[in-house]
Amino acid sequence: MNDIAYFTKVQFETVTRFGQVEDRMILNIPQRELSFQVFRWKKQMPAISGYTTEDFHGHVYSFNKNIPARVVRNGKTKKSLLESEQYEEQVVFSYGVRLTEEQIEDLLPYCNAKEFDTYRNKKMSMSDEGYVGYRDEVTMRFCGITDSYIPLLELSMSYFYDEEHEWPSERLYRYLVQTYFNENKKTKGWGPTYGAFSLFC
Structure with missing residues (x-):
């Protein structure tokens, strides 16, 4: 049996402690599109x-x-x-880029859905082997879909692990951020970062 089934679309969301989505990154592999949006929530x-x-x-x-x-x-x-206790979502920043075929080929090794699927029923815990820290004030969640038999996959990204025990969702997120956002002048001040203020460089 083939051990590779690539995601067709993945999504990362940063969520505040109030349950509001702060930002959202979407990777559409067939369309070769990577987008990122930042939201603010206001009373209606x-x-x-x-x-x-x-x-x-x-x-x-x-x-x-x-x-x-x-x-x-x-x-x-x-x-x-x-x-009123209801809030409405407002987009305050939006960025998108169309990736080349070479760029897609480079990131595909991070998008093997079968590797992610082994974490489907796992729950993150501070007592896990390799645990090194957690996201403060916010949490993150991953969502991925494929064209294969693998159903919709959702994973928590609340905790950080060392390189040996790192979840594939964190590995993919870090690759995207370091490759397309860290040094991107168009997303400076808005986009996610990995570096001086993160656990990994």
């Missing part, structure tokens, strides 16, 4: 400013309020504020 409703009063144990306090909300009117009740 405009902010309403004003003063409000509240009674706390017999004492009335007044304070300024600035919240995403809208005024709700009802014929049987007074006006009230309906606060």
Whole structure:
């Protein structure tokens, strides 16, 4: 049996501790496209400013309020504020590049889905052999699909391991970042980096 089944598309997402996607990298191998986007999340409703009063144990306090909300009117009740807890995703930076056939050939060894599939049911743990650290304040997740019998694969990328125990998802991510983003002036200040502030150079 052939031991190689390449991914057709892979995706890396950086996720905040609030569950919001901070950035997303997508590699489309058949189309030879690599893209990267950065997101910011904002409340959907405009902010309403004003003063409000509240009674706390017999004492009335007044304070300024600035919240995403809208005024709700009802014929049987007074006006009230309906606060919003929903956020909308806004793209604040976008970058894309079309890779050459030679560049695709160079990265294919990092994209063998069968190698990734052996990690399908594994859970990262600080007690794992080779564990060396974790991503602070954010986590990452990997998603990959193929044209073969291998189903959709999703892996956590919360922890770092030494070279011997490193997961293939981290190996592919590091290759893409070091090759296409670290020295890229177009993504400076926006793109992911591997180097002075990472565990691996």
